[in-house]
Amino acid sequence: MDWRIMRRRKKTSILSYWTFRYIIILCVGFTIIALCALYWIRDTAKDSRLKTAGLLGQEIADRVTSADGTLNIPPQMDPLLDSRLRYFDFKGDLCLIITDDEGNLQYSKPPLRQDEVRSYLSDDLSASRRDNSQAVITPIEADGEQIGQVSLLLSKKSLSYSPNEVALLGVLFGTLILCGWLTIYLLSRKLSLPIRQVAESARLIRAGRYDVNLNVQSNEKELDELVDSFKDMASRLKQLEEWRALSLAGVTHELKTPVTSIKGLMMAVRDDVVQQEEAKEFLDIALKESDRMERMVTDLLDYNAFAAGYVEVRKDRLELGGLLSEIAFQWSLPYAGMNVTVETELPEQPVYIAGDALRIQQIVVNLLNNGQQAAVPGRPIELTLRLLEAEGKARIEVADNGSGISAEELPYIFERFYRGERKKRHIRGLGLGLTYSSLLASALGGELRLAESSPAGSTFVLELPG
Template structure:
C-alpha cells in the first residue's frame, strides 16, 4: 500500500527499534570487552599469586624442580597461556612451552624487573631466538619473599588472538540477538498494527464507500475497548445521522411532490374542463376562483420552501438591533384582522408595559410571530379565544400565543417542528403548507433562543424567548 498509514507506521517503528537495539548492542559490546579484559587480568593475577607461592618454595629449596614444572604446566593448561619463570637476576629457570626452552639458563633481563615493559619482554625473547609476533602480550608478576625482597618474576605470554576470538564470539551473540529482536519486534508490530489499526480503518473505509454509494444501513462493528472503538462508535453515529438525513430528504421530496401535485392536478382539471367546454359558462367563475386559491396555496408553499432553504443554507443572516416586540405583535394582529373577524375570534393581548425592547432581527421575528399567529387562527375553534402575552422573565422576554381548540397528542408535540409533519386530521387544513413551524423553530434557534409548545386545558400554547435590550435612541 503505497504511502499508506500502515507502511509509514511500520517503517517508523522499525527505524526506532533498529536504532535502539543498535545503540544497546554497541553499548553491550564495549562494556563486555572492558569487562572481559578486566576479568582476564584478575584471573591471571590470582594464578600469579599461586605461582608465587610455588616459585618461592622452589627458590628456597622447599620443593623440587619436578614439582615446580608439574605445577606451573598444570596452571598453564588451565589458563591456556604460556608461563616463563625468571629469578631475581633475570635468568630463566623454568618454562611451560618447549618453544621457550632456548631461554632456560639465559639472563634475559639485566635491569630491575619492576621497570621492564612489554616491548622489553619481546625484545629479550627475540634476542635468544624465541621470536614473538605483535599478537602476543606479556604480563609480568614480581615474586617476593616474606620480607618483600624480589626473588624473581612470573611471565604470562597471552595471545591476543585468543582474546579476540573469545570477544568475537560474544559480539556475534550480542549482534545476532539484536537482529533477532528487531525482526521479532517488526513481526509483532506488523501483526498488532494490522489487527488494531489497519483492519478497523479498512473496515470503516469500506463502510464509508458503501454509505457514499447509497447503502446507508451499513455500520462498523469494532469491539476493542480503546480509542479505535470510540472512533468506530462516532463513525456509526455519523452514519445514523446520514441515514436520518437521507430519510428526511426522501420524505421531504415525497411531501413536496405531494403538496405540488394536488393543487397542480386541481388547476389542470378545472382549466382543462373550461377549455374543453365541459364546464358550463355560469360555473366558470366558480372554478376559476378554486384554481386561483390553489395557485395561492402553491405560492405560499414555494415562499415557505425558499425561506426554509435560506435558513438551512446559512444565508439567512441576522441583524440584531433593539426592537419593541409589543409593536411587532400589534402589527401582526392588524394584518390578520379580517381573518380574525371571519372566525369571530376573541383576541386578548397582555403587555408588561407599553414597550418591551428585545435584541433581535425585526424582520425575522415578525415572521415568527406571523407564523405562530397564523397557526393559532387556523387551528383555533370558531368563536374561540386567542391570548397573546409579552412579559419579562429574568434577562429574557417570554412571548406566548395561546389558542382555544383541540390539544395535540404528546407524541406529536415532539415532531411538530419537522417539515410537513402531519398530526391528526382535526388539526390539518388544506391552507397549511406544513413548513411554518419548521421555519419558526429555525429562526428562533438562529437567535440562540428557545421555543416550545404545550397543551393547556382547552387549547395549545406556543412560547418563545428573546434577549432583553435597552431602548434604542
C-alpha cells in the same frame, strides 16, 4: 501532475504502517543500546580478566619460590597450571613465561627456547612485543628482593570477547525487540480492526447502502464513541435519504395539486361549463389555490436563500410588546367572526431588544399558523402570545389548544420537508415553516424550541438576546 502522482501512490494499512515503522525504530534504538552495552561488557570483562590473570601470576610466583629464597620450578608444574587455567576459565592463546632476575628462561608453556623469549616480550621483559596480546607481569620476590618474574601473555581478543556473553546479549535484545514488535502489532491490530470496519461501512454508505452492520466490541472509550457515533450517523443519513426521496415526491405533489386544480377550474370557466355566480366561485377557488401555491414557492425560495446566506438580518432597537400586539392584530384580521381568538400577555414594563422586526414577525406568524392548523374539529381555536423577560433575555411564547404533537414526531419537527401524518392528510405545505423559523431565530442570536406538547395543545418558545 503532482496531484495525480499523489493519488496513484499506494496506500498502506494502519497495521502495516505502524508495525513497520515501530520495528525500525525499535531495532535502531536497541542496536544503539546493544553497542553501548557491548562496549561496557567488553571493558568490564577485560578489567576482570586482567585481575584474574594477576591472581594466577601471583599464585604461580608463590609456587616457584622455594623455602631458601631461590627460584625452583616444581615438577608438577604442568598439571598444576592446566588445572588453574581450567579453573580461571582462560580461553584462547595463552603463553606463560618464567624468568630469573637476569632474564634467563626457567619455564614456559608452551615450551620455548631462550632466543624465542625476545619474540614474545620486550627487551626489558616488561611488555608484550606482539600487538595482538597483552602481558601481565608478576614479580617473584624472596626476602624483599626480586628473584624473577612470571609473564602471562593473553590474547587481547580473549580478554574482551566472550561468546557466552555476546550470545546472552543477542538473545536478550532479540527477545526485547520481538516482544516490543508483538506488543505494537497486537495494539495496532486491535486499533485498526474497528477503524477498518468503520471505513468499510463508510464505503457502503458512499455507494448508497445505508444498512450497515457494525458489530464492534471495544473497551476503549474513544473507539466505542467512534463506532456509536458512526452508527448514529448512518441511521441519520438513512432517515435523511428516505425523507429526501419522500420530500421530493411530496414537494412535487404539493405543487402539482394546486396547478392541476387551477387548470381544471379555469378550463371550466373558459368552456362555459359554469356561468355567472358559479363561475365567480370557481375563480375565487382558483385564486385561493394560487395563493397557497405562492406561499409554498415563497417558503422554498426563502429557505434556499437563507440556507445559502443571502438573507440579511437587521439589528434595530425594538420594543417587543408593541411589535407583538401589532402582529397579533394583523394576523387575526382574516379570522374575524370565526372561532379564532388571539390573546396577548405582555409585561407592564417595555421590553427592548436589538433585532429585526420583519424576521421576528415571520417567526411568530409561522407559529400562529401552526397553532391554527393544529386545531381540533369542534374546539374553538385559542392562541396565546406571551412575552416574558428574564436573565437579560426576551422570551416569546406561542401557545395553542390544538391536538399536540405525537411523541414519535417530536425529534423531527424542525427537520426540513418534514410533515406529520396529520398535516399530510389535511393541510397542504412543504414542511419548511419551522425549519425556516429555527434558522431565523439562530440568525437573530436566539433559539426556537418546543417547550411542551400534549393533546391539550403545544407551546413554542422563541428566546432572543436583550
